[in-house]
């Protein structure tokens with residue numbers, strides 16, 4: 125018999141889940157050293173005797189622990205396993221897969237190192253005693269899956285006893301995400317928070333904290349009803365009560381969940397699988413909001429909920445349905461913000477800041493880069509997209525700054541952030557090495573905005589890119605295309621073209637005649653008649669757009685989405701020459717392990733001769749300087765300084781001599797292997813080599829080796845490759861890769877506007 129998938133959705137089986145955990149090294153985490161440990165010297169530095177120096181420094185000044193140890197970026201995920209998800213009290217050991225999972229999520233989403241600690245102590249005092257002395261090891265404590273009411277006492281006491289943030293994620297993380305989703309659901313259904321009625325099923329860690337937070341946000345206490353295994357928590361009830369439930373008790377005649385739900389607007393489920401039946405939903409108000417958040421299986425499945433009430437907005441805690449309301453959207457980013465300002469605690473102000481940051485992010489347009497995280501389906505704010513999805517890469521640059529700012533404003537930040545923009549850029553860089561470089565380039569373009577023509581203006585991703593270009597303050601955008609087509613594509617994508625976007629129809633343009641004449645003057649001796657030139661301007665957007673730039677009607681151009689690189693370049697070359705005294709090359713920027721390396725020629729000259737290689741080196745060095753690198757050029761070959769010899773190598777060797785004769789103003793060396801060029805230790809074997817450090821510009825012996833190696837590092841090494849960039853053209857024109865995303869097009873437009881090509 126086939127194994128039954130979990131729930132009714134065939135996403136994975138229990139067997140697959142077990143295999144996932146057991147395959148390779150069992151479990152989900154391992155510890156990775158951050159310092160070299162390969163020589164006797166490394167050993168002496170890392171351990172005895174070298175380690176004594178930081179020991180003594182920290183003993184004298186404890187805050188130096190943040191400089192000399194991993195403390196500042198290390199969070200412990202601690203549990204006793206008394207409320208593992210919605211599975212109940214299964215003990216500390218059984219909780220380990222969940223806690224390893226949380227530790228992994230800290231790393232994956234916010235680059236926080238995390239370790240799970242399962243404490244086999246169900247007694248409150250024993251548990252507190254086991255945790256309270258761990259403060260020196262960590263920057264923060266994430267308590268997890270500890271049942272109520274013990275969790276409230278544990279968290280409160282540990283917050284008093286420890287001088288680092290202590291945060292019970294099932295309480296506050298859940299409350300923050302639920303509240304963000306709720307704000308958006310209220311917004312969509314046009315409800316006023318002051319008179320909306322909410323019923324919460326589950327009066328444990330998550331339920332109580334959610335109610336505390338929604339009341340802090342404006343829900344009226346009499347409109348909020350709490351239920352648990354005994355039914356409604358009404359005023360005067362004695363059975364199964366505690367002080368935390370009492371705080372939310374209301375005067376009501378309702379005694380069961382079904383009764384409480386009559387006329388209610390919202391159901392919050394923080395209890396167990398199946399606690400809400402379709403029948404109970406029938407009496408809820410119009411457009412009911414149902415957050416069935418029990419894990420792993422919700423109080424009601426979205427299928428059943430929508431069958432009972434097609435007008436419902438439904439969310440669960442699961443990743444295999446839309447609207448995943450799960451604290452994974454919160455804890456990585458809340459801790460990131462808190463750690464980065466060395467917050468003493470995580471207070472209500474920080475939580476509310478996270479709520480609003482998350483709610484607002486869901487209402488923003490979703491760029492391509494993010495759409496990829498949603499497996500291609502571009503979500504738009506609405507009933508099925510109330511809240512960002514966990515893989516939304518914007519989260520890390522949006523939520524931590526909001527949390528950090530709130531910590532600073534509420535006086536709990538011990539190391540305030542001085543430059544919030546730089547902090548945001550740093551966060552963005554954590555997720556994407558391209559981002560840091562692009563941040564600088566965007567900044568420069570913003571200071572000197574440009575008019576950029578997007579040649580393929582009828583394509584949806586190009587329209588998105590143009591809008592994003594304008595929205596980011598980079599300048600004006602010109603879309604080349606038929607007005608009605610552009611408008612129709614924009615409309616069906618839900619995009620609004622603003623005033624900063626011009627649409628130019630090549631055929632109807634008043635400049636059409638001027639461009640055709642200009643082109644004719646260039647091409648008349650190359651076999652083109654006037655009417656050929658007229659046709660090229662009328663019908664070919666690359667020719668028209670390039671003519672706009674050539675004639676000064678635009679500052680820069682970007683193309684390539686619908687045509688391959690060489691065809692697009694050929695079109696452009698009909699209209700624009702190379703810069704006098706320069707060579708046209710293709711150069712790619714390879715970003716990996718914190719390094720940026722320029723690789724050339726990745727697009728134009730197939731098998732360069734020595735003089736041509738020297739030209740390529742000069743152009744590539746110029747590009748490096750423009751993006752802020754002091755060039756150290758390595759001319760690469762399969763051999764290093766003459767060994768082993770070969771005809772191809774001789775050409776590279778000769779190129780170095782040519783550079784010698786040209787007295788260039790940058791460091792260069794060759795011929796050498798890529799390992800020598802990029803590895804300091806390997807280069808040390810050649811003490812006569814004239815590079816002061818590892819190379820940041822690699823001149824490849826031929827086009828094919830350049831193209832192959834950049835693609836290989838991208839696929840095998842996880843490097844990010846930007847380009848090829850066109851370097852050495854007389855005008856600012858760049859060509860993206862076929863089918864580029866809107867984010868890639870904006871990057872290229874910004875690079876063109878910045879003048880990366882020289």
Ligand SMILES: NC(=O)C1=CN([C@@H]2O[C@H](COP(=O)(O)OP(=O)(O)OC[C@H]3O[C@@H](n4cnc5c(N)ncnc54)[C@H](OP(=O)(O)O)[C@@H]3O)[C@@H](O)[C@H]2O)C=CC1
Nearest residue numbers: 207209210272327328329330352353394418419441450451
């Ligand atoms: N989506 C998300 O991000 C998150 C979801 N959760 C989910 O919320 C649930 C509760 O977690 P947590 O608060 O940590 O656990 P707790 O053990 O602290 O609390 C559980 C609560 O649920 C109540 N309960 C249990 N069964 C029922 C039932 N049939 N009807 C009504 N109430 C019931 C209990 O009632 P009583 O007090 O009477 O025992 C108790 O109040 C879990 O399913 C968990 O997975 C939690 C955190 C995050």
Ligand SMILES: CC(=O)C(=O)O
Nearest residue numbers: 209210294419450451
């Ligand atoms: C998501 C989570 O923390 C829970 O269900 O307990």
Ligand SMILES: [Mg+2]
Nearest residue numbers: 209268269294
């Ligand atoms: Mg939990």
